[in-house]
Amino acid sequence: MRNIAVAGTGYVGLSTGTCFADMGNNVTCIDINEEKIAMLKRGESPIYEPGLSEMIVRNMKAGRLHFTTSYEEALKDAEFIFICVGTPSGVDGEADLQYVRMAAESVARAMTHPLIVINKSTVPVGTGDWVADIIRRSQPEPIDFSVVSCPEFTREGSAIYDFMNPDRVVIGSRDPEAAERVAQLHLPLRTRIIMTDLRTAEMIKYASNAFLATKISFINEIAVICEKLGADVREVAEGMGFDRRIGSQFLNAGLGYGGSCFPKDVKALEHMALVHGSHPSLLRAVIDINRDMRRWAVYNLRELLGGKLDGKRIGLMGLAFKPNTDDIREAPALEIAHMLRNEGALVSGYDPVAMANVARVDKQIRLAEDAYDLAAGADALLVCTEWNEFKQLDLLRLRDLMAQPILVDGRNIYEPDMMVSLGFKYRGVGRVPRNANGA
Numbered sequence: 001m002r003n004i005a006v007a008g009t010g011y012v013g014l015s016t017g018t019c020f021a022d023m024g025n026n027v028t029c030i031d032i033n034e035e036k037i038a039m040l041k042r043g044e045s046p047i048y049e050p051g052l053s054e055m056i057v058r059n060m061k062a063g064r065l066h067f068t069t070s071y072e073e074a075l076k077d078a079e080f081i082f083i084c085v086g087t088p089s090g091v092d093g094e095a096d097l098q099y100v101r102m103a104a105e106s107v108a109r110a111m112t113h114p115l116i117v118i119n120k121s122t123v124p125v126g127t128g129d130w131v132a133d134i135i136r137r138s139q140p141e142p143i144d145f146s147v148v149s150c151p152e153f154t155r156e157g158s159a160i161y162d163f164m165n166p167d168r169v170v171i172g173s174r175d176p177e178a179a180e181r182v183a184q185l186h187l188p189l190r191t192r193i194i195m196t197d198l199r200t201a202e203m204i205k206y207a208s209n210a211f212l213a214t215k216i217s218f219i220n221e222i223a224v225i226c227e228k229l230g231a232d233v234r235e236v237a238e239g240m241g242f243d244r245r246i247g248s249q250f251l252n253a254g255l256g257y258g259g260s261c262f263p264k265d266v267k268a269l270e271h272m273a274l275v276h277g278s279h280p281s282l283l284r285a286v287i288d289i290n291r292d293m294r295r296w297a298v299y300n301l302r303e304l305l306g307g308k309l310d311g312k313r314i315g316l317m318g319l320a321f322k323p324n325t326d327d328i329r330e331a332p333a334l335e336i337a338h339m340l341r342n343e344g345a346l347v348s349g350y351d352p353v354a355m356a357n358v359a360r361v362d363k364q365i366r367l368a369e370d371a372y373d374l375a376a377g378a379d380a381l382l383v384c385t386e387w388n389e390f391k392q393l394d395l396l397r398l399r400d401l402m403a404q405p406i407l408v409d410g411r412n413i414y415e416p417d418m419m420v421s422l423g424f425k426y427r428g429v430g431r432v433p434r435n436a437n438g439a
């Protein structure tokens, strides 16, 4: 049993803290957001993450998981503190490190004994050294500490499973003893542990996310070529994916990546490269193709609706950036809603869990009660998020509720030929109906 503090109770901090508590450690999570901490103290999760609420309550009841807004309280007996605060995009695409700076300063002021500071936030290469400088300068009196980088690779929507079953844990530090102690913390996960230096660990995170984003943009480029040439990208991806050198994951063509990680991390890596005099042309292409996929949706809707979107009622199926999360940061649906409204369309949307978050940031979008309510009177539907509940809809009922049976499937959840035979004017990404009556 170790005493662990976790700074930041967002998607990463809350799942990290809760999982370490579940592994038998004594964990105190800190956040500067008093509302979040008040909710957590009542045993309520401020985010939707499958399995997380139950795990929080179980570990609170067992006395292993605590929440506070006080760094002093959290660090009183802590051996380790994980920094899991946000690192959003700055104006030029660089990572905005203001929250990391604040957390480091708070740690420096509150620590009373030697501490291992573990950075889990995704931060530019060199940030570990910068954090060490901040702590050293902000300490009222010198106390030993070490900074370790331990980037996070979990996915929202399966964060608990991913944390408990990682493909690897990456640990970077200048201090071999501190790195060894962080490795010990992760031993119960029985996974590969990669020990390296601080900068390499930080780069492994960016390179991994940039590679996955590249895979997504690659298959989206192939999808658009498939449309022109009459090939089916789903089958192309399947045919490619059996090749072990390629692998089948991240080859689903669609509206592109979103969320709080890929968009900002690819931009931040591009920015780091530019600042240091290199030409990140591949990363730029990845970003451009991703943006083009949002335009692909608007283009197809416009074309199917006779060349004009003005006054057309369009329903967005799914608003979260991916299924099983309520996270709407950089969600394709919200960017597309904006683009559609710019052309005069009336946009509504439905999502099983993300609507409260949408209502906070987009006051213009009409929120429907379910997919059928969304379809009622709509001129067209656009699938933005591949929620399972959309795969089992009564499609004939959906069609009959619509003003026009137009469906653009931005996530390829339906079969083109079946949709055409049901009477829809249907477009998928990189999939042309083989049936000659297709739209």
Ligand code: NAD
Residues within 6 Å of the ligand: 007, 008, 009, 010, 011, 012, 013, 030, 031, 032, 033, 036, 084, 085, 086, 087, 099, 102, 103, 106, 120, 121, 122, 123, 152, 153, 154, 155, 156, 260, 261
């Ligand atoms: P988030 O925005 O959901 O949560 C960040 C939390 O930090 C917020 O609750 C905020 O109030 C809190 N905070 C800000 N300043 C603080 C401070 N000084 N002290 C204590 N708390 C503070 O962010 P997130 O999605 O959990 O991401 C955190 C980091 O992890 C980012 O760098 C992100 O890139 C990285 N990451 C995220 C994911 C993911 O799936 N979301 C996956 C891997 C890595």
